[in-house]
Amino acid sequence: MEILSFEFEKMDYLMLIILVVLAVAFFWTFTHQANLTGLIVSEPQGPYAALEIDDGINDMQTYNVPIYSKDSAFDVLKRMGTVEYEIFADGAVIKKMNGIGNDKDHYWTCFINDKLPELGCDYYYPNDGDIITFRYLSVEELSKYF
Numbered sequence: 001m002e003i004l005s006f007e008f009e010k011m012d013y014l015m016l017i018i019l020v021v022l023a024v025a026f027f028w029t030f031t032h033q034a035n036l037t038g039l040i041v042s043e044p045q046g047p048y049a050a051l052e053i054d055d056g057i058n059d060m061q062t063y064n065v066p067i068y069s070k071d072s073a074f075d076v077l078k079r080m081g082t083v084e085y086e087i088f089a090d091g092a093v094i095k096k097m098n099g100i101g102n103d104k105d106h107y108w109t110c111f112i113n114d115k116l117p118e119l120g121c122d123y124y125y126p127n128d129g130d131i132i133t134f135r136y137l138s139v140e141e142l143s144k145y146f
Helices: 003-030 073-080 140-144
Strands: 048-054 059-065 082-086 093-095 104-112 131-140
Touching: 048 073, 048 104, 059 073, 059 093, 073 131, 093 104, 093 131, 104 140, 131 140
Parallel strands: 048 131
Antiparallel strands: 048 059, 082 093, 104 131
8 A cells, every 4th residue: 555655746747847847837827928830939128120132122121129248230230131142351342131142233232321331241240129221222312331
């Protein structure tokens, strides 16, 4: 009889652990929001920037992206788009983004809050609320900004 009593006590502890885990999961589920895929995500926190990618052909893509510590505008772009680039002594040069590449008359250009930054996009560290825009511009269009 003693062995049966021991097994019953182990079951009690197991049921208690399962009950606590379910209660914590239930509480956590209702204190966080669910996204459209059904996965549970926490409330947005921290600084965010708007990232716009304008290739001049398709509709502009706009994302609300978090800014992590030491993120440059270029780091934000690399998380959200498919980017081919080269690094030079004075900064990164985008060669191709989302399948659209530079040619002799068109280049990808970075704007911060609708202005050309004083430094390259890999040296600009965005602030909360900044609008980071990458536009595919002709040399003629780009000359209007200088």
